Amino acid sequence: MSKLVVDTWLRADDGIVTVVLIVASILSIFWLVRMLTSKKTHPPLPPGPRSLPLIGNLLSLDPELHVYFASLAKVHGPIARLWLGKKLGVLITSPELAREVLKLHDTTFANRDVPVAGVEATYGGNDIVWSPYGDQWRMLRKICVREMLSNQTLDSVYSLRRREVRNTVKYLHNHVGQPVNIGEQMFLTVLNVITGMMWGGTVKDEDRATLGAEFRQVVNEIVGYLGMPNLSDFYPSLALFDLQGVRKNMKVLAKRLDGIFESMIDQRRKMGSDENKDFLQFLLKLKDEGGDYKTAFNMAHLKSLLMDMVVGGTDTTSNTIEFALAEMINKPEVLKRAQQELEDVVGKDNIVEESHINNLPYLYAIMKEVLRMHPTLPLLVPHCPSESCVIGGYTIPKGARVFVNAWAIHRDPSIWENPLEFKPERFLDGKWDYSGNDFNYFPFGSGRRICAGTAMAERMFMFLLGSLIHSFDWKLAEGDKHDLSEKFGIVLKKKVALMAIPTPRLSSSIMYE
Numbered sequence: 001m002s003k004l005v006v007d008t009w010l011r012a013d014d015g016i017v018t019v020v021l022i023v024a025s026i027l028s029i030f031w032l033v034r035m036l037t038s039k040k041t042h043p044p045l046p047p048g049p050r051s052l053p054l055i056g057n058l059l060s061l062d063p064e065l066h067v068y069f070a071s072l073a074k075v076h077g078p079i080a081r082l083w084l085g086k087k088l089g090v091l092i093t094s095p096e097l098a099r100e101v102l103k104l105h106d107t108t109f110a111n112r113d114v115p116v117a118g119v120e121a122t123y124g125g126n127d128i129v130w131s132p133y134g135d136q137w138r139m140l141r142k143i144c145v146r147e148m149l150s151n152q153t154l155d156s157v158y159s160l161r162r163r164e165v166r167n168t169v170k171y172l173h174n175h176v177g178q179p180v181n182i183g184e185q186m187f188l189t190v191l192n193v194i195t196g197m198m199w200g201g202t203v204k205d206e207d208r209a210t211l212g213a214e215f216r217q218v219v220n221e222i223v224g225y226l227g228m229p230n231l232s233d234f235y236p237s238l239a240l241f242d243l244q245g246v247r248k249n250m251k252v253l254a255k256r257l258d259g260i261f262e263s264m265i266d267q268r269r270k271m272g273s274d275e276n277k278d279f280l281q282f283l284l285k286l287k288d289e290g291g292d293y294k295t296a297f298n299m300a301h302l303k304s305l306l307m308d309m310v311v312g313g314t315d316t317t318s319n320t321i322e323f324a325l326a327e328m329i330n331k332p333e334v335l336k337r338a339q340q341e342l343e344d345v346v347g348k349d350n351i352v353e354e355s356h357i358n359n360l361p362y363l364y365a366i367m368k369e370v371l372r373m374h375p376t377l378p379l380l381v382p383h384c385p386s387e388s389c390v391i392g393g394y395t396i397p398k399g400a401r402v403f404v405n406a407w408a409i410h411r412d413p414s415i416w417e418n419p420l421e422f423k424p425e426r427f428l429d430g431k432w433d434y435s436g437n438d439f440n441y442f443p444f445g446s447g448r449r450i451c452a453g454t455a456m457a458e459r460m461f462m463f464l465l466g467s468l469i470h471s472f473d474w475k476l477a478e479g480d481k482h483d484l485s486e487k488f489g490i491v492l493k494k495k496v497a498l499m500a501i502p503t504p505r506l507s508s509s510i511m512y513e
């Protein structure tokens, strides 16, 4: 090889080295700049407990999720993460951060991470609770709130609520001196009101025990599966195998309710259109004739709205009343004070009417206090950001399951004096309300996804519990201990059913008819 060729090669090599060095330097600068800027735009994930590869934190989950999540917040702070298999869970446990999620970034977090159980229960997630934030959700919510849950509609069907509440008082009067399963009776009363509003149906007195208990069991199981950690949700690639059988069982339960819906729809179709102007008739007309909505209203929407009302409206209200009565029996001075208020406003020779409820501030304070201590949906319905978002200085990636722990915030000693004491008086000054603007106290949630049934829940609670304690004195069944412990589910319930014995306290037995 000639010297000239070797020199040329060496010079060419120098050139290559120089070019490589320049490119490397430019790339390094780019990398550095990216690192620095990406650090700025993508803060880290929230802190959380150490997790195992693939399994994440699944092995340390406690069935009482609300309590377990509160304990994690104590260690990791008001925003924490948890790996549920491949799914990222984010726990929000302070009023400030709840405000960021539910108010400042309301639109981003107005979505749901729909569990497999939710899809099965609601004809493919076609209901209000699980629809993503968008036209379908807007349509369903508007229909429900306007046609069934508005104050105006509720006023127009007062006679129905009155009839059911009177039936319950009568039933209790027939069981004076005997232990009554309060949750079951409250469930049945609310169920009758809701089905009465939907299609005019009520469970007859003779079927009260059997049909009511069956309905309650189905709703209980559906609600149970909705709150249960399910591997199919945490490992979507395993969903096909349905390892815990959640989808299979949910299908069976949904089918049982669907059978009832089908037969109601059938009966309603056979009736003339002028008979019984109820919610179902309105929905059928909307389905057949169409409405002024961007999304066409179909049969899946119709049935899933019925499902929302039955599942979302019954257990929630009845469990709250059961907790309230249990707390009052445990604190007889609270029961006495509420009874005195009713005596002052209603009298002992009169029965409670819904028109009285606005004049019962102490009973209202009891409702607020029970929703503070035992918020019916302790973690709300989990929210899900539609895009990555920074909360409290940490990134919550798109698609994470966000649990806002209202239960823990409602028991935070830095906000509430003696938070574990049941003390309705704390609400008497009207300082706290649950309209969703106060993030120290939000049992119905806040923002776009706030509960759609607040007005109905309020009326049923006040009217039904007011009637119960105005008409009867209450004590526990012989040998029963006061037990106020909770059992976690998407809807919180009493661990031990309240069995209580009614004793009449009104002046005449006519008032129990």
Ligand code: HEM
Pocket: 128, 129, 130, 141, 149, 308, 309, 312, 313, 314, 316, 317, 320, 371, 375, 376, 377, 380, 381, 382, 443, 444, 445, 446, 448, 449, 450, 451, 452, 453, 454, 456, 457
């Ligand atoms: C004590 C009674 C009740 C309580 C404490 C309660 C509480 C709640 C809460 C916390 C949420 C979730 C809010 C969120 O995701 O941020 C919710 C959603 C909902 N509730 Fe209630 N609820 C009650 C009764 C009812 C009743 C009686 C109905 C209807 C008959 C109802 C219908 C709904 C519906 C449809 C949603 C879904 C709203 C949406 O995703 O847009 N609720 N409720």
